[in-house]
Amino acid sequence: MGQTIDIRHTGDDERWMRAALDEARRAMEADEIPIGAVIVAGGRIIGRGHNLTETLSDVTAHAEMQAITAAASTLGGKYMPDATLYVTVEPCPMCAGAIGWSQIRRVVYGASDEKRGYSRIMSRSPFHPKCTVTSGVLAEECASLMRSFFASKR
């Protein structure tokens, strides 16, 4: 991966990550793997989503995909170069590809995904060339939600 992943972030980042965590909790309540996402532009949320793969019986129904579709609907256009996507867990390759197509310019995620994360499987960044990536925002809270979910399944 040729892209730098930054760990510096701001209080605003934590604020929006809390909104993504709220989405993740909604997934948890629906007995779905608890991952949530929000897309922010101009200081407001333009799209939200949480994982709904079980409910919709559809592998494409990840949090980020739903948030991208919702944000495109809000904007009335499919490209969002002024937007930042916040997601509680590192995107998978599918979602990373969608983020790339959408031209989102900043991606902020919480917990890393050592097994399924895009950064383990992609040889170069799937994002827009100008996109920056920040990781580790409220990582412990994001990861803890995932651990609770999987512990409840054992």
Added chain:
Amino acid sequence: MGQTIDIRHTGDDERWMRAALDEARRAMEADEIPIGAVIVAGGRIIGRGHNLTETLSDVTAHAEMQAITAAASTLGGKYMPDATLYVTVEPCPMCAGAIGWSQIRRVVYGASDEKRGYSRIMSRSPFHPKCTVTSGVLAEECASLMRSFFASKR
């Protein structure tokens, strides 16, 4: 990429690729980049799709994504380990990721995509470990449709 891409195929493969080409032509008629896909299981088509990113203003509306969602709906389940996906052009990383999640066991594509294809950006196969890949089926017909579309835009 650790995965072998085969170029041997059968008459049945051409038959289903023609169905994918029909989908691609539907995209063309809608002034969309002409890519089509079908998913086949048990000798019949269980999902179809064509690129609708402009019509839906949604970057996630690729042919393969629509076909996967449609096939999951037909099957009443999100995994399709007995299915083969036929697509006129090599999948992008987003679609390749979705194909991986769906557990589809065979991918057959027509034209390669030197710029946006998954095989250029992924360091290992995004598909199920048992998934086989065949490329080059009716490749010239698939590529020619793409060339006609882009020539009409110049």
